[in-house]
Amino acid sequence: MALPARVEIIPGHDVVARLGRELPAPATITITCLPHHGPSETVDLAVELxxxxxxAVPHLAARSIESKQQMDTFSKRLADAGVKDIFVIAGDAKADAGPYAWSVPLLEELAGTGSFRLGFAAYPEGHPAIPEPELTQLLLKKQEYGDWAVTQMCFSAPVLSDYLARIRADGFTLPVWAGVPGQVRRTRLVALAGRIGVGPSLKFAKRSGSLLRSVLAPSSYDPTRLVGSIERSGGFAGLHVYSFNDFARLPGAS
Structure with a gap:
């Protein structure tokens, strides 16, 4: 049975019009919060969508939020707009803009409002700045405040399945969404990889000849086989599709 899907987008000047043409409502759309546009643009787009x-599922990057007052304003705007889910990350800003140096304090504060279901990141292929077992300890800490998790982008169903089994054995019980690429043009995948944290997955791809040919094919990457393998493996709540704003070739989200 097909898994439900959420589609991640990057804010841009024509993104709303393109979504209307290529992936109409009521699709579930998650909105990135990259350092160069910050949380205000993410919240604005979430409210509009x-x-x-x-x-709409806005991403809020803890290090990019300037103050508790700003966070309170974002929270009220999103609740008033009917937004039910927020994805909380630490973010890639080089310096903290305000009081939130990492994701857990922001998760704790938002959980206290009782207004949202909260998601957070999980790392099947590890994190460049956080060693194991600290990553697992952090995941279990986030579980105290959150409601669901999303994995970093991954090109391997066995890696995802093994990771899910491992964190379940460690006591993680929340739903996990598998992060997968959409059917994205090769040139766009490579160009944007560094901007949205796909580096580890591309490095993994380079360690496998057949996978490398799939990911770096002459035209585009087709996730059909990956998605099928994830669905057959079972255990995941759904697919979190990294679209790179390439909506025309995505399956409809649910």
């Missing part, structure tokens, strides 16, 4: 009938 919610008004158009989308199930």
């Amino acid at each position: 919610a008004a158009l009938g989308y199930r």
Whole structure:
């Protein structure tokens, strides 16, 4: 049975119009919060998409939030717009803009409002700045405040399945969404990889000849086989599709 899907987008000047043409409401759309545009643009877009009938899931990067007052304003705007889910990350800003140096304090504060279901990141292929077993300890800490997790982008169903089994054995019980690429043009995948943290997955791909040919094919990467393998493996709540704003070739989200 096909898994439900959420589609991740990057804010841009024409993104709303393109979504309307290629992936209409009520699709579930998650909105990145990259350092160069910050949380205000993410919240603005989430509110706009919610008004158009989308199930909007904004990403909030802790290090990019300037103050508790700003966070309170974001929280009220999102709740008033009918947004039900927020994805909380530490973010890639080089310096903290305000009081949130990492994701857990922000998760704790948002959980206290009782207004949102909260998601956070999981790392099947590790994290460049956080060693194991600290990553697992952090995941279990986030579980105290959150409601679901999303994995970093991964090109291997066995890696995802092994990771899910491992964290379940460690006591992680929340739903996990498998992070997968959409059917993205090769040139766009490579160009944007560094901007949204796909580096570890591409390095993994380079360690496998057949996988490398799949990912770096002459035209585009097709995730059909990967998605099928994830669905057959079972255990995941759904697919978190990294679209790179390439909506025309995505399956409809649910």
